[in-house]
Amino acid sequence: MATLLWILAAVLVVSGVFAIVRKQLLWGIVLIIVGLAVGPGGVSLFT
Known part of the structure; x- marks a missing residue:
């Protein structure tokens, strides 16, 4: 789950x-x- 959140965050920041x-x-x-x-x-919220 944490890895998916980091990937989503990276995509959002790059966008x-x-x-x-x-x-x-x-x-x-x-x-x-x-x-x-x-x-x-x-x-930090989900873990």
């Missing part, structure tokens, strides 16, 4: 960076924040 590069600043920031919440926060 957020690409959104920022494509000039979609707000959407990129939201994706990065959600990715960080799912990654370290989600792993």
Whole structure:
């Protein structure tokens, strides 16, 4: 479960960076924040 959360978090953060590069600043920031919440926060929440 922890591995899946880390993979999901990495995908969200990378998608957020690409959104920022494509000039979609707000959407990129939201994706990065959600990715960080799912990654370290989600792993500590579920374990």
